[in-house]
Every structure is written in structure tokens, then in C-alpha cells.
Amino acid sequence: MKFGSKRTVAALRTKQTVHVRFRMYKAKKRWLIAGTALLLMPALFQPGQEVHADSKSPQTTAVTSQSGATAETTAKTATGNTQPAGTTTQNTAAASSSAAVNAASSATQSSASSIASSAVASTGDSAASTSDATDSKSLATGSAAVKPQTVTQEDRSLASAAVQTTSAAASSTASSASSQASLAAQSATTTQANTQAPANATAAESTQTIGDYTYSLDTANGTATVTGRANANVTDINIGASVTYNGQTFKVTAINNGAFATLNNLGNVNVADTVTSIGENAFAYSQFTGNITIENAIDVGSAAFASVKAVSVTLNGTANIGTKTFAYANLSGGITIADAKTIETQAFFGLTASSLKIDGQADISESAFESANIAGDVTVNNAQTIDKNAFASLKAQALTINGQTDIGEGAFIYAQITGSVNITGANTIGDNAFQFAKVTDAINVPDNVALGEKAFYQVYAASLSLNGAATTFGNQAFAMSRIGQVTINAATIDQQAFFHLYTDQLTFGDDVRVITDGAFQFIENTKELPQIDGKDNPKNQIDSLNLSANIKTITNAAFYAAKITVITVAPDSQLTTLGYQAFAFATVTSMDMPDSLEQIGDQAFYGGKLVKVAFGPKLQSIGNLAFAEFGPLGNADFSRATALETIGDSAFAYNTINNAIAFPAKLVSIGNAAFVGNRIPALKLNNGLQTIGDTAFGYNQIQNELVVPDSVTDIGKYAFVYNSISNLTLGNGLKTIGQEAFEANVILNALTIPSSVTTIGAKAFNVNLMPKVIIAGAPVIGKEAFSTNRITVLQASTAQPATPDALNQSADAYTDSAHVSLSDFFDVAISGVTHQDIVVSNIKGSNGVKVTFDTASKSFKMPAQTQGFSFDWSLKGNDGVTYTGHYNVHLDDPVIRAHDISLFTGQVWKPELNFIDAVKQDGTSVPLSELTWTVTDENGKIVSEKDKNGIVTGDVDNTQPTTYTVTYTYGAESGSAKIYYNQRLAASYALVGTQTTTATGQPITVDTKQFSLSLGEGFDAGTLQLSDLNFFDANGNQVAADALTATGVCTV
Template identity: 30%
Template sequence: MPVKQGTTKQILTQRWAITAATVAAIGIGVTTVPGHADETSAAASSAQATVSAAQTTTTSQATLSSSSAVSSAASSEATPNRSATASSATSSAVTKALSSAETPVSSGAVTSTAQPGSLAANSTATVSSSAAAGSGHLAASSVAASVAATITNDAQGTGQGTASAGKATVAQAAQQATATSLQIPVVPTVTAAATAAKTPAYADSSVFDWQLNADGTATITGVTQQVTGTLNLPPTYTVNGQTYTVTGIGAAAFASQTGLTDGLTGAVFANGLITIGDSAFAYLPNLQLVDFSANQTLQTIGREAFVADGLTQLVLPASVTSIGEAAFTYNNTLTTVTLPAALTSLGDTAFASCAQLTSVDLTPATGLTTITAHAFENDPLTTLVIPANIQTIGEAAFANNVHLTTLTFAPASQLTTIEKDAFIYDCELTDLVLPDAVTTIGDQAFLANAKLATLTLGAGLQTIGVNAFTYDNALTTVDWAPAQQLQTIGAGAFEYDSIMGDLPVLASLTTIGEAALAGNQLNSVVFGDQLVTIGDAAFSFNHLTGSLVVPETVTSVGERAFYGNELTAATVGDATTLGVDALSYNRLTTLHGPTVSDIVADEQLVTTFKMAPDTLPLTDLFDLNLGGQTTADLTLSNLTNGVTLVNGQLIIPQGTDRFTFDWALPLTTGATAYSGTYTVILDNPDIKVTDSTIFAGSTWTPSDNFVSAVTPQGDDLTLDQLTTVGNVDTTQAGTYQVTYQYLANGAVVSAQTATVTVLKRTATYRLTGSSTTTYTGQTPTLDGSGYRIVLPDGTICELTTGDLDFTGTATAPTAVGTYAVGLSAAGQAKLAAQPASQMYDWVANTTGATATITPAPVTITPNNVVVYVGETPTLTATVSGQPVDGVPVDYTFAPVTTTTAGYQDIQVILGANPNYTVTLQPGRLTVLASQQTLLGTDYTWTIGDPTPTAADFNASATDKTGAAILVTVDLSQAELTQAGDYPVTLTTSDGQTKTVTLHVVAATTGGDTGGGNGAVTPGEDPDQGVDPDTPSSPDPTPVVPDPAPTPTTPGSNLPADKSTDGETHRVIGDAAVPKTVTGSALVRSLKTNPRLRVPGSTGTSTTSTRQANGYRGHGVQSLATSHGKTTQLAKSKTNPTTPRSTIKVAQATVLPQTNENPLHGRLWAAIGLILGALGLKRFRRHTDE
């Protein structure tokens, strides 16, 4: 804009006016919005924003996402004279700011009606304003700015959270008198009185995070602040005039992990709530009360919803259909639970490990068909009724309920399956009657029910699982009769119980598993014609007496199947396979069976009574047909008391009252199929008893060895009429003597002694456990704490470090893998110290004991390498994590190429590394372009001059990095005494070579015009030259210099054809001090080039002695002098004095160190002074005007 003429004062006034106007323009628009009183605390809050004075319409937008603080503002109260628009989405900070923005406006009004709720995206309200708004009341622009500032502030994280897509539109006419309309988001609210009237006990919705669902419902997803005490959850959530039913509590909404709910002691749930999410109230030990009394809609309780809380009672709404996995686990103060009527799904471990849960009522849940795995495991239930609708009891569902005394199944029970471990370790249960519907009893279902005494099997039972009733030591009575559909008795199903009586015919029974009834007190067994398999040790260590008949349908009788009984006769079908020792340790004298190839009936112990005959046929003592071998095939040994065997007859000497012998039935295989010891008693004693062998752990009574007794008069006596002296300790292996006496008037009338030998049983202990270590290259130390020994009676033997070692490997393992673990010598000693070791010879079962060495994590990081094109890189890598004693990681590198410059990833190729999990990190190969150069030019040399050097050939070189390097000259092929052209080799320290030509010319004599031969005659002064020319004054006219070439390599700034005779160069490898040119050389130089143009100078100068000695101008110096070493490139025979004027010109040509022309600087300085003077003059004139 043109400046009007006037006085300085006027101009200053104008300038101040302009300045004032500018400041005013910048400062316009700052206003303060009065704060609206907080509805709950009545404390005023304020918001401030800046709006431009020139602004006519302002649009403030903020992108907001779901946030906890949305509900805080949404629940705030406001004056009930507002109209609201529809809203959706959430942001607590925005909502709170908006709900607090109501301020009295004199000529404009903000009107809305509201319900507690959340700000929604794009929600707006109208604010009217007029020109009068600027007089102390809230202007429209201020309100808009406040809203925009609040939105922006919260969107940046300064509030409790962010909201989604909130928009505020401000319409403002600055300095206009007409009213305008302001569109801003507002939070609809209701008065405090109205809110209290509707839900006086509900927690303020600002306490919660919210999620609004597309179906018009809301979900509580968290809390916005610390909550303590009892929390009354609201049934609805209202925002911007729309009310949402609260139907869900989100995952982990109130969980301890929020850090805000540890003080929560109670939760009251309103009607309408349908879902409580996973971990919603997890790990709140102070949460004692959950009140569902007002709720009739809850359907789903999620996984771990109330895990590890402090609940004391639980009454769930009848509407609940699903309780998730571990929903109420570890509620250690919960005492009673009643399942809801609508329940159809109960998650695994739903109520497990509730330390005080003594009562569970399952009966209301008539739609529930399965009690899932571990649902009530480790609870102290005392009584339990299984409703008729339950069809399956899951794995370990009631395991370790150590106080359970009564288990009842409802009439008309539909229960078909009792799964593995369902009632394991329920040691107080005494009586069990299984429903007829039960078809399957799972493995270990009732294992170690130590007080279970009676068991009644159901009519529909088909399978009894492995170890189903093992270690039920008190179990003496089993009612087998109803179980006529029973097909399988699993391995160890009744092992080490105390079942007495007979095992009757079970018509459908096909399989009797290994040790199924071992260690009981059965007296007899009768098999049906459906039986196919009798497993190893199936009936070992019982009290089976009399005759055993194995049906023809049986295909195999396992090893030791009837080992350690009191059988006297056995008949086995010819098609049956008899296992080793199947009938050993009995009293068999009658044996009919198939052909065998190994021991089947060893260690028989037989006592018989005969009436003192002189001879006794063996056929009176044995009835044998074993695969065609008969009594005649027996061999006798160790006959006592003079008895001999002659032609199958035992010859008994007169007066012999008893004798013994051993027998054996040899096989062609070298084995003995049938053997034992026979005792024959001939004196017909009044008291007849037998010796016996029993096994530790079994029972013994005097009746076991008593046969009969009479008085001396022949009257029969019962065992009760006798007195026994001595006892048998069946817990200790050994030999025991028991004497049977008949007393009359206190005196012993007759007596007999029986010998009872107690042998250790062969029993299997189970070593279980596992451990995992990371590969170190060494054999790991086995930590015994991860293992234990389980004895046949259920006793647990804990182990420590040193009790274990590796078995099955020739050397201790060090490599990655899984290895079998067994007892070390120390472990064996610990086992032998167990009381049970007095009864058992141990056989190890270590299949469940392993140790695993896992791969060690290692990282291979190729080391970055930089090479030049054509070089072969050495690739290496850093291996981290490799154990000191570990085998080296096997890896190689993929081939790389260095033919072109660039970057390559170094690829690692892994070999076989079973001991490592290898992570590869990137490495880079950088191939740089080589900067090797070797430059040189031909040189003409005069015979007699100093020997040519590298500098004479303008030689320079750089290595691959571009750094200058040494150049050497090979003159071996040059004849320096004879004119001619000779090849000269330039060589660098890094192997570069270049061949140049040395032109050798003959020297000329002084003053000769060409007629001489250049030879110097003896006696002549070789230094004598011509007089120097008289120097002339330097040309006053500056000569514009040729542009100095930009050097690319050291020493190459001067082309070969423009080399300056007499210039001094630094050449690598020459002498470190400059050579001083003699007078004759300088004279020749001056005569040849009296006006030498020097690159970088402003004119032409004559080379001076100072230059020749290294004191020349800066622009003369060659880049070849990079190492401070100089050499003279030309030689003359004169040494004239150079005029000082020439020296001065050469020195003044350029500025040292800059190559700048001083004239240039002066020119610019002059221009500056002129412009400055003109400016000053104009300034003064304007000032005067």
C-alpha cells in the first residue's frame, strides 16, 4: 500500500497504528467460557478455548473411540430444559465436558432434554446467540470452542478415554447483530430427583465402561475408577435420549487384573442381564456376595467368571442354562450350591477346589445330563444324590471328595457312564449300589476308596475299567449276581482288595484282565462258557482251594494267573495256552492240561496222610496228564527215611512214620513243567496238620493248616478244642512254627507242629513323574521332587535329588530327547526302607517316568561384511546361546557374489542341529565399487639430468578406498645413457601397474645452435650457463585466469600437455624435503616460459626461486603434494636471481588457503559500500522530508 508523505511523527504514528492493528487482529477472539456446576458435587468447572475474531463458521471434529469415561458424563444431570438429538458411540470425556457446558446466556439459550447416557457420534444440539452475547454472557463462538477443545483434549488421551466419530459444528458471525445457530454435541441428562426416583440404588453409569450393541443393548466392559463395597449394577443405560437394556457384563470387566476392583465386596445384578462374560469377576478374594434375587433373565455365566473369589453362598437364577469352565473354582468360603432349574451345561472344574463346599443340590437341574470333568473335584462334600436325569459322570467329577460318606442314585436313574477317576480317593464312602442302567465304570473310577466295604453291581453293567476298585482294602463283599451282562473286568480292577467268597458264573464274561482280582481272599471261581482270556496274575495270591476247571473256550491263561493259591486240582483245555507259572505255588496233585514248553506249575507243596503201608504207588499220590506226559514221567529226588522208588513203587522201611521227596516233570526243552515237595505222613497222628507256603500280605488263620484231630480214644475234635501256640506274621517274610495241642486237665495230651513259610509277593511299584531341562551338553541332574513311587497299596514315596538315574541307555544322555528314568542305588535303598518292602519283591514299572532334554535356543547373527568388487569376503557369524559344553552349531553360508557393487543379505544354511532351536538374524554384505586408479604420462628426459622419479611421469594412484598410495618406478628397461624410447613400469603397493614411455634425449652444449653433439668436454664447467634475461616489469593488465580443473585424483590437475616446467609437485614416495633447483635450471625455465600461466592465479607470472624452493603461490601447488613430500620436475644449469616484483605478483595472485581472487572480494566490498551510501542518503532524505 503506498505510504503517504508526512512527518516522521506521522509515519511513526501510522506504524504504531499498523502494529496495534496487527496485534489486535492476532489477539481477537480469546474468551472464557464460564463453567457449569457439576451435578454431583455442585463445584463449578470451567473450560477455555480460543476462536478467531474473523471466524464466521468453525467446524471442530475429533475422532473418538469407545472409552470408559463416556458414561461418566452421560450420567451427569443438567437443567431439564433441553432438547436432544439422536446419539450413538461413546466418549466419557467428551460427554462430561458437554454435560458440564450449560451456562446462562442472556440473549441466547442452550436447550435440551436428556436422560443419563452416552454421547453418540454426530449428535448435535442448537445454541442460539446474538450480538448481545459479547457483553459478558456466553457467546456462541465460546461455547463451540469449549466443546471443540474438550473433544480434542479427550481425543488426545487427557480424559478417561476416547469416543468414536464425535463432531461439533459452530456457526458464528463475528461482530454481527443477528442471531446465529450453534450445533454442538450435548449429553442428555435428567434431574437428580428424577434419576433417584427411578433407580435410587444403582451405581452411577459413569463408574463403568460401556459398549453399545447393534441390537439396542449395552454391555458393561469395565470400570473407570476404584470401586469398593457392594456395587448395584444398573439395568439400563441411557444416552442422548435413547435407553439401552444392560444385557451383558464383558470379559474381565471387574477382574482383579483391572487394578480397580480389589475392594469390591458385593455385586447386585438387576433383571435384564443375560450374560456374564469370561473372567468377569475373576480373582476377587474380597467378593463375598453375588445377589441374583432380582434377576430372572441370566442365561450364561462364562469361563472363570467368579474364579478364586470369596463367595460364601450362591443362589443362581432359575433361568441360567450354562455355567462355564472353572466359573466358581477356588471359592474357598462357599459352603452350599444349588444348580438352577434351566441348567443344561456345566463346565469342567466349575465348582472344583472349593475348600468348604459341603453340600451340592443337583436335583433342580432336570435338563442337565452330564456332570462334566472335575466339576466338583477336591470338594469336601459329605452326601451326594445323583438325579435320575444324569447320564454321564465325567472324569474326576467328584474326585478326592475325602469326606463323602453317602452316594445315592435316584430311582429310575438314566446313568450309563461313570468315567475315569470319577470318585477316586473318596476314602469315606462305605457302601455303593450301582444303578442297573450303568454300562461302563471307567478306569480308577473308585480307586482307593479305602472304607468301601460292600458293592452291588448293576444288571446292565458291561465293562469294569482298569483299576476301577483297586486298593479298596475294606471291600470284602461284592454282589456279582446281577451283572450277567458283564463282559470285561479290566486289569487290576479289584487288585489288592479283600473280596471273600466265590466268584460265580458270569454268563457274558469274556475277558478277565491282568491282576483283575489279585490279592483277594476268594475261595473258588467258576467260569462260564463265554470266557476267552484270563490275564496275567488275574487270581494270584487268593485262597482258591479245591479244583479249578478252565473252559475249552479259553484260549490263554496268563503268566502267574493262579499263582500262590491252595488249589489241589486243575483241568485246562488242550487248546489253551498256559503261561509261565500259571499254576505255581499251589498244592496240585491232579493236573490235566495241554502240551507246554516251560514251567507252569512249580513249587507245589503237598502233605498227605497214609495208613503206614510197606509200598506206595506213585499213582496214589499223582494224577498227571500234561500234554501226554504222565506220572510215569516224573523224576523223584531227595527221598528221606530210607524210602526208595522201584518201578513206580515207593518202598517204605518198617517203622517209618513219615518221609518227604521232591518231584519234577522234565521237558525236552530242559525246563521243568511241574515240580514240588511232597510230605507223606504214615503214623496216623491224632492231630493232622500240614505245612504251607503263603505270601506276605495275605491272611492266615490256624484253620489254614488244620486237617483233623481226634482224642486218643478216637473221638473227633474241632479246631476250637485245640490250642495253638505260635503265630504267623504275614507282613514279614520268614518261616513260622505253629503247634496245635490237645489238652486234658491242663496237660498236653497230643500235639503236632505245622511250618508256615511266608514268602514275599512279587509286586510292581510304579515310578511316575517327569522333568524337563534345556540342553547344556551335560547330563542333567534329575530333580527327585518331580517324581514319586506309588506302591501297590497306594502308598506314595516321595523322592529327592540323587534317588534317580537314567535307565536303558549305555551312557548317560546329554543330547536332546526323552529318556527313561529309574531308581538309583539311593532310590532303591529308600524303597527297601518302606514297610511294604517286607512283603514284596519289587518289580519296577517305570514307563511313566521320563526326563526330557529340550533344545537350547541359539541365535546366529551373521556379521556384516564390507568388501570391494572382486574381493572374496570372509563370512563369519556370532552364535549366542550355545552352551559351553554343547556341540557346535552346524551351519554354513550361502554363496555370495562380489562382481557388482550393492548390498546382499548373508544367508545362513543350517545343518542338522537336533540340540538347538535356531533363530537366524539378518546380516548384510556390502560390496563397494573399487576406487583403484593409477595415472602416469610419458616423460622426456635429457641425459645427464637427475634420474627420473614418479613425479616426472605425473604418477599418482589411489587404493580401493580412494586414498592416495605409493607409486614406484621401474627403470630397469631404460638405458639412461643412450637416447631412445623406453618402457617404464609404474607399480603401486596394492599391485596396480601401468606402462609409460621414457623419451631419453641427448644433452645439448651451452650456446650451441644445434651443430654440436651435446657432449661436455673434459675441463668444462658443467654449471656454466648463459646470462639471464633482464626481467621486465609485470604486465599491469590482469589476465583472466583459466578455470582451474577440478582434480579427481592426486597430481592430475594439470594435463600432460600443459605441464609447467619448473613446477613443484608432491609425489608419494619421493623425498620428504623439497629439492632446490640450481640457478641454471631456473634460467632455462625463465627463458622457455617467461610468462607462465598458473592455474588458479589471476594472471601470468614468472617462476621464481621462491617457487622453485616450495615458496610459490597457493594456486601453483599441485594436488600431488598430499603427503608433504616434494620433488623438482625440471632441471636447468643456471641459478639466476628472480626479480622481487615477479615474486610479489605471484604471491598476490590468490588468497592463501582459499584460491579466491582478492579483486573479487574488493569488488563486492565496493558494491556493498555504494549500496550502503545510497541507502544512507535516501534514508536521510526521507527523514528530512
């Protein structure tokens, strides 16, 4: 039975194809074939769907893929009078479901297409298909409606079961194939529904075959829409500007939906500039051996060129490129887009091409080029916007973005660029725009751009160039990135912009003014070598960093814990402020402070590694903890700091400063613990200094003379505790002397307390060697302020109270038996009592000789040949204050006189400390410089000595408690004395370490191995335990060790 309409026959063949597939499901012995076909076509059939034909009208079965394509679409078949063979017909065959099968199959697996190839007819070629073999029951001729073959309920059940059996396998298809399947389904549905003439076509509209193509002609408007290919042998698709039919010329203005979809072995596509609209799926899944050129198509519909294969694509004047228009297109050449206005969502998703160029003020929508794989360069010129994820996961050789573009959130996230990224004029680069991108060569960011949060977070690149004074940074814009060379020329660098940057070279341009807010915290070089013995590997440090001349402020942890070895400063530097934690915990060993520097803020170099520091003439203040905490700082030079006024609390605490220090004239205050725990050997205080804070110079090695100038009004608690000051002068403006201010020194001189002093703290001068104290005023004096000295002359008649308990005085007297009264040994005038009121006890004569004390004459009595004796004494003033001591009386006529002394570990012994004098028989004195001396340890071994040539060898170890004997010699005469070293009552400690841990919300485990504890002066610290540590958050609140969960920096 023959039919005049070739399209009707084609439709019948496709109906038979569906019928054959149902029979495949039904044949029990061949169920595996159907299962395999379904496995390879997951987008065609989904669990729970039925494929069926309605007995009333022709149906087409649409496909639902995993991405949610249309479930089912119905299109009625237009009918008309049968025309003779070879003439144009107005009948349009019903598009079959085979087109959907073909499209979906090609989207998922090419083998599925081959399985169904015998049953598939391409929609665009349906008009040219012929068949004489048809089922007479399936189609009526003439004006009769086309009837589909009947599908039984059994067929539906078996088909449904087969679908369900293979659903698990189908669901495992890769996501990109799923997206392609969605496009295929959309293409198939749209193709079969739209390549027919509209059911309500009017007399003014008709579908005609003209030459190689079919057209829908609008005689009223004189326009034509291309609906398909009439000649299957045509390979080049050339759509001209006009066609003529029945003497009327029609302007070609559109290409219909699905017009050339799923065609193979095509050549080139050229579309005239009269065509302003290309419909959905128009060329979807077709394969071209040549080029595609579109001129002036204002609108290109959704999926119009989805999954096409071609050499190149040129779009000129295409205003609107629809959703998924070129999704998964595969081009061996390049693609050029000119003058586009809108590029819709996923328009070029999954594109493969050799190059991509976009010209014109386009809005590039979300995911428009996501997952594109471009073998060559990508160039975007003058785009208005590049929206969210527009080029996410892009692969390209080079990327160039020109013009005032706004780059949106995640626009190039995960991009892989084997060349360089050049952005010449972007206004904004949004949050996460290039996050996780990998760039083999350089990244060049435009001048004055606004960078979003994490815009280039964790990117890899060979170099970065960032210019423009007005450039702004979002939080952690380049954090965690690994970039070989970084050049920055923005006025303000902040917001942790380069947090933990890995770079080998960092360069600042002349526009940089302010570096703040953790901009370069934790930066290091790119080597990332392992730790050595639990400590950072020094080879991970950036060798050097130059601070350009125009930088004025570095503050707020800008280089916190930065791993940089040397920082150099431009000779004409304008740097005025090094603020809070500017270089705290940084590994910088050398940095010259510029002459322009005015402020050094709190903790600016806290925990740092500077070896020496010298301050310039404009420096006004040094903040709290500025250079503190157990660093190797060994030299601090204030000689040029002529404007310096304040030194903050703990500013230089616990370093190893071992140079003599002289303070400049304008210095007003020295804070608490400012220099505690160093090794300062000599100190000169300026006239103009007013206050010396608590423990300001405690636990140093200050020797020889210390003069407190008249300008000083207050000396804090422990200000000079545990030093080796041997000569002390107090200024006349002094008001308060704090508790233990000068305790444990070796003050030898008679001390005058000026009348200006109103308060002397407890133990202020305890444990020294002072022989005489004169208190000129009436201060309030704390307990034991002068205890454990050698005081025998104490004058404080007007003091209120006179003095505190001056206990444990120890003195030696060298005399003869004619001068042994109390008046020979004491000069006391305090609180209404004198030496006549002294009570003597525990008298012991040498060699067992009995010595007595005559209370009437206040003198001692002894037999002849007595060589000496000792006694204890006490004196109680009218105010109830008690003074006590011990006296050693030597009755020989010595050539050399020396006395025993007690020192604390860490204090420096000098020969003059034991030596009193050496007197010849004629009464003339011999200076110490002419004597030789020898110091022996407890075993009699010589540890240090001075020979007759004045050469001193050896050293007196002051690190351990022990006893030495010093013997002074002049000719045949000698004199000896003891040096007692006692353990310090207190010592400095050093707790060093930093632990960096990623907060997960769970309690953080503190690794005590990351911290080390050491004690000075011979103390053994033992093994550090977690219970030894206390933790405090940024607000100073104590935090339990098992509650460390929040991010931030905790103080240990």
C-alpha cells in the first residue's frame, strides 16, 4: 500500500520502531537486549514512567532526564490532501518519538545510538524519507488522521518493569552525561513538536519546500522561517537572505525550533544577516566538518547548537544567546562572539574549543561557560558583567579580560590556566571569583579594582601584579595562595588579604601607604619543608622584604608570625608607625628602624627574633611588650632616640640585651618590667626621667655606679632587684622607693636617703653591703628595708618611724686592744637611742680566749695576745623597731684586710667586693691594683687569679650556689676572705612556643611538645605539663585547656 506523503511514511516507520522496542521487552528470551539499551539511555526512560500511544491521536513521547526535562508532550498531526509525488505538500508528518530516542541516546552513550540506529529517523530529513513497506492498519490516506499502533496493557507493564530493572544502572551515569541527556531530551521534544506546520495554520501561512530546505511562509508579512532540510544530500547549510515562491519574495527571518537537529556529516553553516531568530534546538546534536557563521541573529534559542561538533563558530551581532545554546559543543577550532548583549545561563556549558573570544558589552550569565575546555586563549572584551560561576572550572591556555567589567561570585572558581591571567579594567572581582584557580604563569589584576572576599583564595600562580592606589581588598582575598612572585601597589593592604601566603618574593610599590589587619599573617616561602626537632624549618623563610619609601603605617598584626629573615627599609622611608603586633612572632632577625619612625605600638615585635635594634631621632614612644618575650635581642641602641618620651610595660622584657644603655634626654617614663630579665651591664638614666616602673630593670647584670637623677620621683617595686650595683646615688627629687627596689645588689657605698623621700618599701635595700645609711627626711619605711647589710652607721633621727627592722647586719673591724669600745664600732642616732643602748651577746674569743663586755664603760675586756673576737648585737628604738647584727673584730695589725661577702647566683664577683685595704707599717695604703689575688673553690682548686704582671685568668662561676676563698697577697703578707654564693630567691623563666591548629568546633588538643620552659640561674624546669599552662583569650579571659574551640589567638 503506497502513500503520497513521504513524511507520513517516515512517521509510520518511526511508529514501527517503537512497536519493535515493545516487542523486545515482551520477548522473554531477549530481555537483556532491552536492558542494555535502557542502561545506555538513562535520560530516555526513568523509573515509574510509561511509554504509550493514545488510540485517539498521534502522540510523541518526551523524555525526563536527571536534570528534569519535560515529562511528556503531545502534538497533533496536521493533515491535508495527498499530493502527487514530487510536488510540495502542505501536510506535515507527525514527528515520531524516534527523534527523542536518537537525541537522548547520543547524549549518554554512542553505542546506544548504534543499537537503535535501524529504527531512528532524523527529524530534519523526514521530508526526504520514503518507504513503500507500511502496515495498512496503522495509517489512513487522504484526510484521515494518522493512527498509532495499539500498545497493550501487557506491553506497558513489561516496559515499566524493564525500566525499573535498569534504573539503578542508569542513575550512576556521570553528571555531565546527565546534563547532555537533558539537552537531548529537550532537543528531541522540541524537534518533533516544532518541525510540523502549526495545527491552526491559516491561509496566509504555509510550509513549502523551496530548493534544499523547507520553509514556513507568511504571505501577509512576506517573511519566511526555515523549518528543515528537504534534500538529504545537502551538507553545507547556507541560509540566504530571501526565497521566492509562486512569484513572491520572502525575507528569511528565522530558523524554526529543531530545524536541523541531530544531523550528521554536514559541512559549513552560514546564516544570512536577515535571520534575527534561531529557535530552540535548531542545530542541536548535529555534526559539521566545517564552520558555523551566524550574522545578526538577535535571539538564539535554548540549546540551539547544543552538543554540535564543528570546526569553528562565529556569532556576529547575536544579541541574546539562550540557555544552553552551545552546551557541550565540541569545536576543533575557535569561537568568536561579537556584540552579544546577553549570554544566558549555561549557554556554553561544557564547551570544547581551541579559542574563545567575546566582544561587546555582554552580560554573561551564571554558569554560561562553566566547565569549558579551551585549548588556547580566552579573551573577554568589554563585557558588562560576568556572573556567578560563569567560567567555573574553565580550562584554557591564557585568560584576558578587558574593559570595565564586574566579575561575579565564583566566576572563575577552580579555573585552570596554563598561561597567564590578564585583567585590564575590571571594576569589581567578586567573592571567590578565582578561588582555587591554578595559573601556570602570571596573574595581572587591574588598577583600582574592588576585590571580594576570598577572590583569589588558595590560587596557584607564578606571579601576581596588583596595581592601583584605590584597590580594595575583601577578607582573605589572596589567603593561602601559592604565588612565586607578588608585586602590590595598592594604598591600603588589609583584611588578611594575603593571610598565609606562600611566596618567594614580595615587592611593594610606591603607592603603598598602610599595611594592616593581618594582611600578611603567617606568610612564608613556597618550599614548605618539614619541621626540625619540632621547630619551624628556617629554610621556609622568605629571604628578604623591602619596605618601600611611602609606607607610613604597619599595624594590627600585619606581619604576625611572618616567616621573613631580613627586612630592609628604603633610605628615604616615610614610615611613622609600627603598630599593634605589626611583626609579632615574626622570624625577622634584622630590621633597621628608619629615622622617620615615631611610634612603635604594643607587641609590635613581641616574641620576635631581632638580634639588635637602633632607634632614630623622631621616635616618641615604644609600646607595651613591643620587643618582649625570650628573643635573641642582644643590643638596643637609644643613642639617637632624642625624641623618645615613653617606654611601655615589658617593652624589652626577657631578652638577652647585653650592651650598656644610656637613655636620651626627653625620656619621661619607663614602664613596669620594661627591661626585666636581660643582661644589661651598665645603665645611665637621663636627667628628665620621672618614673621607673615595677621590676623595670630587675634581674639584669647592672654593675658599678648607678645615679638616679634629681628628676626621678618614683622608683617602682623590684625596679633594680638582683643586679650587681656597687655604688648608688639617689637624686633629690625622689619621693617613693618601692618594695625590694634595690634588693640583692652589692651596694658598697654609704647611702644617703634624700629629704624628698616620703616612702621606702619593705626590703627596699635588703641584702646589700652598705656600711652606712643616712636618712635625711622623715619617710615611712617598710619592714626590713635595710636588713642584711654591713651597716654600723645609721642616722635617721627625724624619720617617722626612724627605720624599719634593720636585721642581720654583718661588719668587720680592724683595730687594737686600745680601741674596742662600742663608740669605736658604731655611730647610731635613731629614734631616741644611740650606740650606748646597744645590747651585746654571744661573745666569742679566737682560739678559745675569753672576752667579756663591760656594761659600764661599754667596752670589751680581753687578755693579752688576743688576736680577735666576735659578738652579736641588737638595738631597740623607742618606737619599738629592732636592729640586729654580727661583728667580727680583728686585733692584729694586718697588712691586708678583707671580709667575707654573700652573693646570689647570677651576681658578678669583683676583687674589690672582699677587699678593704692594705696598710704598710708606716701607715701608707697599698692600692688593690698592686696586689695579686687568687680565688679557689671548695676543693682548693684555683678558678681565677691575677698575677704580678696584672694578667687575670680564669673566671668565677656565678651560676651555682658554692663557696670560694679569695686570698690577696702583697709580698709576704696576705689576707683571705670568703665568697658565699647563695641560690636566688627568684628567677626569670622563659616559656616559648606557638601552636597553630585549625578550629573545627571540637575541643583543641594542646600539644605541650610545641612549648618549652626554661628557668634562669641554674634552676631545672623539669618536664612541662599541661597543668603548668594557663590560657587566655583575646579579651584576657581565662579559658580552660579543654574548651579551646574558637578561632583566634590565645595567650599561654
